[in-house]
Amino acid sequence: FEVDVKKHIIEEARRLARKYGKIVRGLNEESWNKVLYFVERDLLGYGPINALMEDWNLEDISCDGVNRAIHVWHRKYESIPTNIVFVDREYLREFIIKLAHLGGKHVSAAFPIVDTMLPGRHRLAATFGEEVSPRGSTFTIRKFREKPFSIVELISEGNIDTWTAAYLWLMLENRMTLMIIGGTAAGKTTFLNAIASFIKPGMKIVTIEETAELNLPHVNWVQLISRESYGLGESKLGEISLYDLVRVSLRYRPDYIIVGEIRGAEAFVLFQAMATGHGGLTTFHADSLQNAIRRLMSPPMNISEPYIPMLNIVIYVSRTALPNGTFGRRLRDLWEIEDYGKYRRLVVWDMKNDRHMIVSDSYLLDVLSERLGRDKNDLLDEIARRQIFLLWLKERKILEMKDVARHISMYYNFPEEMYEKAYSDLRRMGIDIDKYVIRRLAPIIKMEKAVAKEAYRPIEKPVAKIEITTRATEKIEKVEKEKVEAEPIKTMPHISLDEIKLLRIVENHGGEIDLKSALNESGLSKESFWKVVSNLRRERLIQTSLMYIDNKPLLGFKLTARGEEFLKRK
Numbered sequence: 001f002e003v004d005v006k007k008h009i010i011e012e013a014r015r016l017a018r019k020y021g022k023i024v025r026g027l028n029e030e031s032w033n034k035v036l037y038f039v040e041r042d043l044l045g046y047g048p049i050n051a052l053m054e055d056w057n058l059e060d061i062s063c064d065g066v067n068r069a070i071h072v073w074h075r076k077y078e079s080i081p082t083n084i085v086f087v088d089r090e091y092l093r094e095f096i097i098k099l100a101h102l103g104g105k106h107v108s109a110a111f112p113i114v115d116t117m118l119p120g121r122h123r124l125a126a127t128f129g130e131e132v133s134p135r136g137s138t139f140t141i142r143k144f145r146e147k148p149f150s151i152v153e154l155i156s157e158g159n160i161d162t163w164t165a166a167y168l169w170l171m172l173e174n175r176m177t178l179m180i181i182g183g184t185a186a187g188k189t190t191f192l193n194a195i196a197s198f199i200k201p202g203m204k205i206v207t208i209e210e211t212a213e214l215n216l217p218h219v220n221w222v223q224l225i226s227r228e229s230y231g232l233g234e235s236k237l238g239e240i241s242l243y244d245l246v247r248v249s250l251r252y253r254p255d256y257i258i259v260g261e262i263r264g265a266e267a268f269v270l271f272q273a274m275a276t277g278h279g280g281l282t283t284f285h286a287d288s289l290q291n292a293i294r295r296l297m298s299p300p301m302n303i304s305e306p307y308i309p310m311l312n313i314v315i316y317v318s319r320t321a322l323p324n325g326t327f328g329r330r331l332r333d334l335w336e337i338e339d340y341g342k343y344r345r346l347v348v349w350d351m352k353n354d355r356h357m358i359v360s361d362s363y364l365l366d367v368l369s370e371r372l373g374r375d376k377n378d379l380l381d382e383i384a385r386r387q388i389f390l391l392w393l394k395e396r397k398i399l400e401m402k403d404v405a406r407h408i409s410m411y412y413n414f415p416e417e418m419y420e421k422a423y424s425d426l427r428r429m430g431i432d433i434d435k436y437v438i439r440r441l442a443p444i445i446k447m448e449k450a451v452a453k454e455a456y457r458p459i460e461k462p463v464a465k466i467e468i469t470t471r472a473t474e475k476i477e478k479v480e481k482e483k484v485e486a487e488p489i490k491t492m493p494h495i496s497l498d499e500i501k502l503l504r505i506v507e508n509h510g511g512e513i514d515l516k517s518a519l520n521e522s523g524l525s526k527e528s529f530w531k532v533v534s535n536l537r538r539e540r541l542i543q544t545s546l547m548y549i550d551n552k553p554l555l556g557f558k559l560t561a562r563g564e565e566f567l568k569r570k
């Protein structure tokens with residue numbers, strides 16, 4: 001269709017030129033081609049920014065108003081001004097209207113803000129006239145990358161290391177939930193998309209977004225996109241929000257619900273879904289774990305304390321300066337959420353050496369080990385195998401999403417064969433795998449450097465001093481923890497009859513009970529139930545726990561040592 005339009009326009013231009021021959025008389029072929037170029041550029045393309053739109057090195061194009069240079073974000077050179085400037089307010093307005101139309105939206109003084117998708121899935125945000133932007137109309141185009149980044153590309157660029165990637169693979173296979181946090185354009189969505197390819201090919205996935213950014217290889221994938229209201233002003237007429245979609249998504253019985261980015265009330269529904277055994281993946285704009293948790297717990301998200309551990313893993317990503325003076329995107333931290341207020345940092349990026357390090361033992365591997373009835377070392381071996389497999393994909397330059405997805409799928413079907421193949425091929429390439437792969441978790445493990453060439457240096461022995469201090473502090477922490485747990489009850493806590501009743505219910509269930517049964521058996525209203533729970537938690541008589549029933553994680557409560565002792569004395 002596009003080609004026909006182009007042909008039509010060029011023919012039309014030639015026809016007009018013949019008709020008004022006088023004006024264009026004397027144009028030679030070269031000049032004529034120039035005319036056609038501008039005709040095509042302005043009518044079919046993006047006018048003055050057409051060249052920028054066609055340069056795949058540019059990630060962002062933004063205009064802050066009239067008489068200001070258009071800035072671009074270049075893959076290599078970061079933010080740079082161009083020599084393109086809109087000098088005429090009217091022209092810029094017209095241009096914004098045209099852009100909005102290309103995205104199927106309308107923009108005017110009455111509706112001065114648009115956020116839409118341009119053809120080719122580039123994302124446009126624009127303001128019209130002086131209504132909301134005194135310096136004149138503005139726009140930003142976030143360009144779409146035709147081919148989504150695959151996990152192997154992220155590994156190759158040093159964004160993530162093979163161990164962490166393999167660990168995430170095992171976690172996602174087992175429906176663990178995960179949130180990626182970071183600043184604007186840190187690469188959250190890109191990361192989310194890349195690791196989503198680890199989800200088992202047969203699993204049912206529903207994605208929910210405001211604009212379609214995610215691009216998954218799975219066949220069993222339902223993509224839902226929210227819709228803005230077409231009503232006036234405050235009216236919500238016709239709006240279909242993320243909140244609505246997350247609720248609807250539950251009817252699809254998905255194994256994984258992926259919300260592109262949580263911002264509002266939909267977060268609450270997502271956490272509820274995660275509490276009932278659905279896998280959940282999402283991104284959230286936050287610059288630290290603490291801030292993320294705090295904001296999740298305040299309006300409009302209102303996620304309550306016991307729901308926080310429904311989230312298993314939080315990853316922080318950012319754009320950052322690298323030791324060699326350039327910039328890059330890095331997985332900075334990975335935490336395992338044990339409970340509200342109890343976050344275990346498992347992986348850290350070492351800024352000085354540009355490499356990732358494992359800095360503690362994994363809690364979730366213990367959880368998985370129990371749930372799957374497999375020894376933890378078994379699981380670590382499985383991670384090591386996948387690490388080798390990913391390393392092989394990287395070395396063999398299998399980078400494209402669809403190829404990576406195909407290989408992941410093959411690994412799911414023939415784990416032994418694929419591992420053998422990867423292992424022997426790497427050996428043939430002369431890579432000393434055993435020095436490189438991690439099979440046991442020691443206090444601090446330094447992993448491969450991001451720079452590919454140095455990736456196969458033997459893993460350095462942890463510095464003795466660090467090792468000792470880490471072990472020592474771990475021990476102290478453990479001792480302290482035990483102290484709290486077994487802390488003798490000097491003064492009996494003041495607790496109400498309802499509270500004692502709930503404690504007894506937990507006791508009758510063998511010391512641990514799932515949320516639903518607890519609520520039912522207590523006979524309390526939801527509101528008083530949570531009050532009771534929160535008092536008991538404050539008194540450290542119970543703690544929130546994750547239980548696995550029929551292989552599904554369920555929120556539950558368990559008596560603490562203190563709680564048991566309290567009941568004994570009562």
Ligand SMILES: Nc1ncnc2c1ncn2[C@@H]1O[C@H](COP(=O)(O)OP(=O)(O)O)[C@@H](O)[C@H]1O
Binds near residue numbers: 159182187189190283
């Ligand atoms: N690892 C990466 N390497 C190179 N470019 C990246 C990487 N991750 C993201 N980008 C680019 O950065 C821009 C922002 O990424 P995105 O994932 O949308 O960020 P966020 O969701 O954090 O706002 C996109 O243009 C994307 O193509």
Ligand SMILES: [Mg+2]
Binds near residue numbers: 189260261
């Ligand atoms: Mg994003």
